[in-house]
Amino acid sequence: MNSMHATNEKSDIATLIIRHHVKAAARQGYESWLREIAREGQRFKGHLGANVIRPTTGSGSYTIVVRFDSEASLIHWMESEVRKQLVHDAPPHLEMPEDIEIQTGMEYWFTPQSPKQVHAKxxxxxxxxxxxxxxxxxxxxxxxxxxxxxxxxxxxxxxxxxxxxxxxxxxxxxxxxxxxxxxxxxxxxx
Structure with a gap:
């Protein structure tokens, strides 16, 4: 199920965190799709880079962290037709719908990677x-x-x-x- 969280800050660096659970048989196709969507994202104004945390052995969980110079730039990418089309092409590779979260500023660094962990005091x-x-x-x-x-x-x-x-x-x-x-x-x- 998609969960989207965005703050009202428009000037902070915005981080898009995407979690995908990829089917074992679809990994090669997913990796090609991932390269294509990363290439397209780089063309958008304000794109600051992306990191892919690939699954550990036996897991199909990918975490993609994409940064933009502002929340407005990130939303422009999120609402673009090219991204919508690429996201439309993703489900055959995935075991379940993607999980999306938007964070601004340094908030991402204080958010634990495991949902079972508590947030830092x-x-x-x-x-x-x-x-x-x-x-x-x-x-x-x-x-x-x-x-x-x-x-x-x-x-x-x-x-x-x-x-x-x-x-x-x-x-x-x-x-x-x-x-x-x-x-x-x-x-x-x-």
Whole structure:
């Protein structure tokens, strides 16, 4: 059964999580379908990338994580005719209808992969976020000092803070949190 969850935020990075249970005999056809839909998705404005978590041995469960620069860009892809046609072609490969979820911002990194797990407690989310952000807000401005010296307009407080914020948020969303939350998962979801 499809379950769709979307927030009202329109400016955050939007993550589409799709779960497919693929028939064993249809894996090769599904992989071809998956390559085609991924190729088409990349053509849409705001597409930031996709990751496929393939099944472990004996399982037919695929998880596809697709990121867009905003919820509006993601919805544009979701409502496109090309995606609708490709989704229409998927059922012969699947054991059951796809499960879809939309999340914005960093919410995805704090959502456990197993539905049997509880969500991380807010205090633990706070501590993980703080311990990831603090080193970045110390290291990033320090590492940008040579750039600020070389290009004086970037040293203006507003420009420097904006550039620092862009780099810190990028590192948090794409580099730090995906790895860090996996590293501390046992404690985070305890």
């Amino acid at each position: 807010p205090i633990r989310q706070f501590l993980v976020s703080l311990s990831a952000i603090y080193p970045l807000i110390v290291a990033v401005p320090w590492s940008l000092q040579p750039l600020f010296s070389a290009i004086p307009p970037l040293a203006h407080p507003l420009a420097a803070k904006f550039l620092t914020a862009v780099i810190v948020v990028f590192l948090m969303v794409y580099v730090v949190m995906p790895r860090y939350t996996r590293l501390v998962a046992a404690w985070l979801y305890k």
